[in-house]
Amino acid sequence: xxxxxxxxxxxxxxxxxxxxxxxxxxxxxxxxxxxxxxxxxxxxxxxxxxxxxxxxxxxxxxxxxxxxxxxxxxxxxxxxxxxxxxxxxxxxxxxxxxxxxxxxxxxxxxxxxxxxxxxxxxxxxxxxxxxxxxxxxxxxxxxxxxxxxxxxxxxxxxxxxxxxxxxxxxxxxxxxxxxxxxxxxxxxxxxxxxxxxxxxxxxxxxxxxxxxxxxxxxxxxxxxxxxxxxxxxxxxxxxxxxxxxxxxxxxxxxxxxxxxxxxxxxxxxxxxxxxxxxxxxxxxxxxxxxxxxxxxxxxxxxxxxxxxxxxxxxxxxxxxxxxxxxxxxxxxxxxxxxxx
Ligand SMILES: Cc1cc2nc3c(=O)[nH]c(=O)nc-3n(C[C@H](O)[C@H](O)[C@H](O)COP(=O)(O)O)c2cc1C
Numbered sequence: 001x002x003x004x005x006x007x008x009x010x011x012x013x014x015x016x017x018x019x020x021x022x023x024x025x026x027x028x029x030x031x032x033x034x035x036x037x038x039x040x041x042x043x044x045x046x047x048x049x050x051x052x053x054x055x056x057x058x059x060x061x062x063x064x065x066x067x068x069x070x071x072x073x074x075x076x077x078x079x080x081x082x083x084x085x086x087x088x089x090x091x092x093x094x095x096x097x098x099x100x101x102x103x104x105x106x107x108x109x110x111x112x113x114x115x116x117x118x119x120x121x122x123x124x125x126x127x128x129x130x131x132x133x134x135x136x137x138x139x140x141x142x143x144x145x146x147x148x149x150x151x152x153x154x155x156x157x158x159x160x161x162x163x164x165x166x167x168x169x170x171x172x173x174x175x176x177x178x179x180x181x182x183x184x185x186x187x188x189x190x191x192x193x194x195x196x197x198x199x200x201x202x203x204x205x206x207x208x209x210x211x212x213x214x215x216x217x218x219x220x221x222x223x224x225x226x227x228x229x230x231x232x233x234x235x236x237x238x239x240x241x242x243x244x245x246x247x248x249x250x251x252x253x254x255x256x257x258x259x260x261x262x263x264x265x266x267x268x269x270x271x272x273x274x275x276x277x278x279x280x281x282x283x284x285x286x287x288x289x290x291x292x293x294x295x296x297x298x299x300x301x302x303x304x305x306x307x308x309x310x311x312x313x314x315x316x317x318x319x320x321x322x323x324x325x326x327x328x329x330x331x332x333x334x335x336x337x338x339x340x
Contacts, residue, residue: 002297008167008192012039019266036276040103048110097127109134130167169193187238218269223247235261235306251285259305
C-alpha cells in the first residue's frame with residue numbers, strides 16, 4: 001500500500017501528522033512521536049506574547065489600544081510557566097531537527113505582523129522544514145471590520161513569506177463570512193498550505209465562582225464536519241496543500257478527510273488520550289480499509305468525495321440543508337405536515 005503523500009512540497013511516508021500540542025514540547029516527546037511512526041511533527045506554538053515578553057518590548061501594543069490583543073493576554077493565562085521562552089524554542093527546533101529524520105514544522109501563534117516575524121527567519125535557520133502560522137485572533141472590538149480582520153492574515157503571511165524560503169502554512173479560523181474566498185486569496189498570496197481549522201477554545205462560565213472558565217477539552221469525532229465540508233469544497237480549486245485538523249479519533253475520520261481531499265490529516269487529541277503509539281492502530285486500520293476495497297494508494301481516494309468529483313455538488317450546499325431539516329419529524333406534532 002502506497003500511503004505516501006506530498007504536503008506543501010514535503011514528501012511524507014503517510015498522511016498522519018502530529019499537530020501542535022504538548023506532545024511536541026520536548027525533545028523526548030518529538031522523538032516518541034517519530035518512534036511511534038508519525039510522518040511529520042508540528043511543534044507546539046511559540047506565542048507572539050512570549051516573544052514580546054522576552055524582548056521586553058511588550059508595552060507598545062497595550063499602549064496602542066489594541067483591545068483584542070490585551071484580551072488575548074487574559075486568554076493565555078500561564079504563558080510564563082506553561083510555555084518556554086523563544087530561545088528555548090529555537091534550541092528545541094535545532095535539537096529536534098538533528099535528532100530525527102522526519103520533517104519538523106515549527107508553529108508561530110500571533111496576531112500582528114511586527115517584531116515576532118523575525119523569529120520566522122530564526123526558525124528557518126534552526127533547520128525547521130516548514131512553518132505553520134496560527135493566527136489566533138478573536139475580533140471582539142466591534143469597530144473592526146471584516147476587511148481589517150482579513151487584512152491581519154494577509155499582512156502576517158506577506159511579512160513571513162518575505163522573511164523565509166521554507167513552506168508556510170496558515171492554520172485558518174472557520175469564522176469568515178466568505179471562507180472559500182479567504183482561502184482563495186491566501187492561496188493567491190502564496191500560502192503553501194491551509195490547515196483547517198484552528199480550534200478556538202471558547203470560554204465557559206463557572207456558575208459556582210462566577211468567573212470565566214477558559215478550560216480546554218479534547219476534541220470529539222463529531223467535530224470533523226466543518227473541516228470536512230471546506231476541504232471538500234476547496235479540493236482542486238486552490239494550489240495550496242490542505243491539512244485536516246480536528247476530530248480524528250479513528251481511521252473513519254482519516255479516510256473521510258482523505259476522500260474530501262486532504263493532503264495530510266493531523267492528530268492531537270487522540271494521541272494525547274491514548275498515547276503516541278496509538279498511531280500504529282490508526283495507520284493499520286486505514287491501510288486495511290483501503291486494501292479491503294482494492295485501493296493501492298491514498299492518491300486513489302484523495303478528493304473522490306470532494307465537491308469537484310461528486311455527482312451532486314448540491315449535497316454540500318443549502319439544498320441539502322433544507323432536505324435534512326425536512327427529514328426531521330416533530331415527535332410532538334399532531335400531524336399537520338410542514339411544507340416549504
Ligand atoms: C492541549 C492542547 C494544546 C494545543 N496547543 C496548540 C498550540 O500551541 N498551537 C496550535 O496551533 N494548536 C494547538 N492545539 C490545537 C491542535 O493542534 C489541533 O488543531 C486541535 O486540537 C484539533 O485537533 P484534534 O481534534 O486532533 O485534537 C492544541 C490542542 C490541545 C488539545
